[in-house]
Amino acid sequence: MIQNQSPAIIKTHRIKKERLDVEYPVVERLADKNVEQYINSVIMGIVNNLIVNTGYYENPMTDVTGRYHIRTNEKGILSISIEMYWFAGGAHGMTVLKSVTFDVNTGRIYRLEDLFKENVDYVKPLSDIIKRQIQERNIPLIVGFTAIKPDQDFYIQNRTLMIYFQLYELAPYVYGFVTFPIPTREIEDIIREGGPLSILR
Incomplete structure (x- = not known):
């Protein structure tokens, strides 16, 4: 991993x-063209899906608009989100956010x-932090929250792990993508050395 490399x-x-x-987004001018082609094919696959x-x-009544967000682009780490909105009639449209x-x-x-050390339980500490934030932020839940999924949606932004939930997955539509920043200092002991959170510190 090249620690001080320029953004993609x-x-x-x-x-x-x-x-x-x-x-x-399309990634250009990476040193390894095979890697560049692979990354772009993954992004295109997400968009098409x-x-x-x-x-x-x-x-034929469905209107679709899509955009993307660059969450992190430094030190060899690229974290992006693809946001897709569609409207097919009714009270409001629907949006899905997929990150990679x-x-x-x-x-x-x-x-x-x-992002975490091998054979360590990362689900419980992350879930405990989220439970605390749900209470602190008075987020009204439409389902009871006990724990995140092991493959819960996430991205990395401002060198911070951001765990998020799809519309209606946790809270009412008006709350959008409910997102929980996980303070690095609270998970310091389980972060994988050489993983993205370690590299970005």
Whole structure:
């Protein structure tokens, strides 16, 4: 891992058709072209899956818009989110947020478990922090919260792990993507050395 490398070059590409307008990121000029091609194919796969899941191809009434967010782009770590919104009638549309975190030197995709030491229970400490924040922030739940999933949605932003939930997964629609910043100091003892959270410290 190259600790002081420059951010990856990201260009915006666009899919524009009738009832469909989606912007997505393309990584350019990486040292390893195979890695670059792989990362871009993963991103394109996410975008295509999200479009399919909106029902765009089945329902001629469905309007779809998509955009992306660069959450982290430093020290060889690229964490991005693809946001897809669709409306097919009714009171309001629906939005899904899919995130992925890469090592831009190798193309490795980091799962949540990869951020932590091997054979360590990361689910409980993360869940305990989230339970505390739910109370502190008075978030009204539509389902009881006991623990995150081992593969819970996340991204890394401002060198902080951000755990989030899809619309209606935890709270009412009006609360959007309920997101919980996990203070690094509270999980210091279980962070994997050489993993993204360690590299970004």
